[in-house]
Structure formats: C-alpha cells, structure tokens
Amino acid sequence: MPRPGRAAAKSYNHSVFRTRAPPPLKPESTSPPPDKPSKTRLKRAMHELQDMGSELVELSPERLAKIHLPDALLEAIRAAQQITKHEARRRQLQYIGRLMRAIDAEPIRAALAELHGTSRAEAARVHALERLRERLLENEAVLADIAASHPGADLQRLRQLRRNALKEQEAGKPPRAFRELFRELRALQNDTETTHDQA
Numbered sequence: 355m356p357r358p359g360r361a362a363a364k365s366y367n368h369s370v371f372r373t374r375a376p377p378p379l380k381p382e383s384t385s386p387p388p389d390k391p392s393k394t395r396l397k398r399a400m401h402e403l404q405d406m407g408s409e410l411v412e413l414s415p416e417r418l419a420k421i422h423l424p425d426a427l428l429e430a431i432r433a434a435q436q437i438t439k440h441e442a443r444r445r446q447l448q449y450i451g452r453l454m455r456a457i458d459a460e461p462i463r464a465a466l467a468e469l470h471g472t473s474r475a476e477a478a479r480v481h482a483l484e485r486l487r488e489r490l491l492e493n494e495a496v497l498a499d500i501a502a503s504h505p506g507a508d509l510q511r512l513r514q515l516r517r518n519a520l521k522e523q524e525a526g527k528p529p530r531a532f533r534e535l536f537r538e539l540r541a542l543q544n545d546t547e548t549t550h551d552q553a
Contacts, residue, residue, distance in 0.1 A: 400451060400455065403451050403454040403455055403459055404447060404448065404450070404451030404454070406454060406459060406462065406463060406466065407431070407447055407450035407451050407453075407454050408447055408450075409466055410423075410431050410450070410462070410466075411431050411434045411435055411447065411450070413469070417469055418431065420465070420469070421462060421465040421466070421469075422461065422465075423462070424453075424457055426453060427450065427453045427454070427457070430446065430449055430450050430453055431450060433446060434446040434447060434450060479543070483536060483539050483540055483543065484536070486500075486539055487532075487535055487536055487539060490512070490516055490535070491516060491519060491520060494513065494516065497509050497512060497513060500512065500539075500542070503546070504542040504543075504545070504546055506542075506545065507542050508538075511538065512535070512538060512539075515531050515534055515535040515538060516535065518530075518531035519531040519532040519535055
C-alpha cells in the first residue's frame with residue numbers, strides 16, 4: 355500500500371509541471387479599409403458612366419462636336435448612333451461605359467451639364483416668343499410693345515403677318531403666316547441680343 359505522503363507529492367508535482375494552453379487568437383478583421391470603395395459604390399459609379407455614355411449617344415452631331423472626347427470613345431459613340439438593333443446597341447453602350455471608366459469623366463459631365471442648361475434656356479426663349487405671338491394675335495396693340503423693345507422692327511410686315519395668320523385660322527388653312535410670324539419675332543430677338551452683346 356503506497357504511503358500517503360508520496361501520493362500527495364506525486365499529485366503536487368503533476369499540477370506544477372502541467373503546461374497551460376495558449377490564449378485563443380483573435381480573428382483578423384475582414385472589413386475593407388475605410389478608403390476602399392464598396393462594391394455597391396463601384397456598381398453605382400459604373401451605371402452612372404454608362405448613363406452618361408447613353409446621353410452622349412443621343413446628342414446631335416453638332417452638340418457632340420462641342421465636347422472634347424478621346425478618339426476611341428468618339429468612334430464608339432458614332433458607331434452606337436448607327437446601330438438600330440436593341441441587343442447590339444445595348445452591348446455597344448456597355449462598351450462605351452467601359453471606355454468611360456478608363457478616362458477622367460468630369461470634363462464630359464461638366465460639358466453635358468452646360469449643354470442641358472443651354473437647352474433649357476433655349477426652350478424658355480421659344481416659350482416666351484410663342485406667348486408674344488399669341489398676345490399679338492389676340493390684340494394688335496401689342497405691336498406698340500414690340501416697337502418699344504425692338505426699335506428696328508418692321509411693324510407693317512408684322513401687322514400683315516398677323517392678319518394673314520388670323521385668316522388662316524378662320525379658314526382652317528395651313529399655318530404658314532402663323533409660323534412666319536414666329537420667325538420674324540425670333541429674328542427681332544436675335545438682333546436685339548446681338549446688339550446688346552456688341553455694346
């Protein structure tokens with residue numbers, strides 16, 4: 355039978371020399387760095403560039419020529435303007451989007467914004483001229499306002515165009531004088547703006 359003292363010693367020595375398990379390692383963070391754009395942001399930016407490319411494709415040749423574009427992008431846009439099939443056009447727009455991602459798109463975005471602003475201003479001018487034409491047709495006395503705003507206006511011609519336009523409306527004829535009256539009013543406005551610019 356073993357002695358009590360020896361058994362106690364063995365038990366004591368076993369607890370002293372037992373090795374402790376190392377503390378568990380903390381898992382490394384899997385979140386992206388703060389400055390790295392997320393996939394959602396990258397996808398949104400990609401769609402914005404593709405939409406911008408679609409806007410370029412919808413521009414007339416005259417407006418497109420006002421925007422400085424790399425040769426490859428310009429050729430791709432002109433090619434897209436010639437495509438009529440939906441699927442082929444969609445692929446071409448995607449290709450334009452890829453080209454857009456490889457360049458600095460800010461100057462193009464600014465140019466488009468300027469063109470849209472010009473379009474809105476032109477639309478406002480047209481609406482103002484249309485309202486002036488309607489006022490003139492309703493009341494010949496509006497000729498006095500036109501004479502005050504445009505000293506060089508040919509009032510006799512405007513008066514005759516007004517009469518012819520009213521006759522056309524009464525007879526249901528094509529609105530030739532009606533349209534010519536608008537062109538005369540627009541020419542007066544353009545002359546006035548040119549004179550102001552040169553002053």
